[in-house]
Amino acid sequence: MTRSVLWDSSAILALLDADDADHARAVSTARAIASEKRPSFITNYIEAEAHGLLLRKLGRAIAMQWLLTGGLPVVRVLPEEEQRAKAILARYTDKDWTLCDAMSFALLEARRIRRVFTFDHHFRQYGKVEILGLTE
Numbered sequence: 156m157t158r159s160v161l162w163d164s165s166a167i168l169a170l171l172d173a174d175d176a177d178h179a180r181a182v183s184t185a186r187a188i189a190s191e192k193r194p195s196f197i198t199n200y201i202e203a204e205a206h207g208l209l210l211r212k213l214g215r216a217i218a219m220q221w222l223l224t225g226g227l228p229v230v231r232v233l234p235e236e237e238q239r240a241k242a243i244l245a246r247y248t249d250k251d252w253t254l255c256d257a258m259s260f261a262l263l264e265a266r267r268i269r270r271v272f273t274f275d276h277h278f279r280q281y282g283k284v285e286i287l288g289l290t291e
Contacts, residue, residue, distance in 0.1 A: 158194060159195065159196060160193045160196075160270045160271065160287065161195075161198070161259060161268060161270070161272070162196070162197050162201070162273075163272065163275055163278070164201050164208050165177075165208075165273050166272040169181035171213065171221065172212060172213060177288065180290070184288045188272060193270070194228075195227055196227055197225075197227045198229065198231070198258060198259060198262060199230070200258045200259070201255060202225075202229050204255045205221070232261070232262055233262075235265070236258065236261040237258065237261070239265065240261040241254075247281075250277070252277050252280075252281070256278075259271070260278075260283075263283070264283065269284055271287065272287045273286060274288050275289070276289065
């Protein structure tokens, strides 16, 4: 899985919402990931977060269509990764990271995945990964 790319909910929203400020970058980044033939996935936590985000921003129809036909494999966060996520949150009390963010961090560490497609600056704060999409 080391060549894989974790897609964050912020990238999914930017890709699907033509009015999103990051839409053009999201399209370009998604094309680059596809051209490099990098396996892409989301976690079960990101799936839930993205569905809620799409529901609020783009409505029920688009949220449901994405949920049923999103096309990205869903990787389940393991119990030990869940425990590591809670430890990450306990350690970095000065950060406003969500549990979903921490689940991503823990999974990325445990599975030695180094690339994330995101527009969420929390991934930059955490470090340890190459961020696709988000610019300085």
